[in-house]
Amino acid sequence: DAKTTQPNSMESNEEEPVHLPCNHSTISGTDYIHWYRQLPSQGPEYVIHGLTSNVNNRMASLAIAEDRKSSTLILHRATLRDAAVYYCILREYNYGQNFVFGPGTRLSVLP
């Protein structure tokens, strides 16, 4: 299984940008990079995903390194509601396979 490495925890101040790194040196050519987050007492929720090019949506931006061995989730202005565990996941392109979650990064947002 392709694996990802993330810092255990990060801290940010409210209304400041946050850069959450993820290393995936064994990524294969058909693996998509997905980010999910899990707010307290909730199931994970989709944030963003991409393959090679940088991606933007209303929640965040995803910057993917040229060699695809790392990526960064960018929250442009952190709010208290963004405090969550963020998971970087490689989606294996095998029939019937699902997300392989690591322990993720616990993001704390300080007021």
Added chain:
Amino acid sequence: ETGVTQSPTHLIKTRGQQVTLRCSSQSGHNTVSWYQQALGQGPQFIFQYYREEENGRGNFPPRFSGLQFPNYSSELNVNALELDDSALYLCASSSGTSGSSYNEQFFGPGTRLTVL
């Protein structure tokens, strides 16, 4: 549009008992996946159902079994409960053909199972 719902919210069982957890998928979704999340860890994939058939399984013993119904709702059954089965059980639904890298998964709030 109704999201993914799970029942019950919480459940307490004793070792050796059997339990059934239920999941209603989001409208229009034909694929349901189940995950186990131990405290402080990421979710671990149990299995997936696509159009009423199991089409993928993680590293879980056969006492973990499931069903998917024609309306795409699903059940997770666990027999001979062990203390280590205490966890949050998450159901996720998605649409389209299983195996695609494009399909966003929509998770329910989970069922918290405690085994005493």
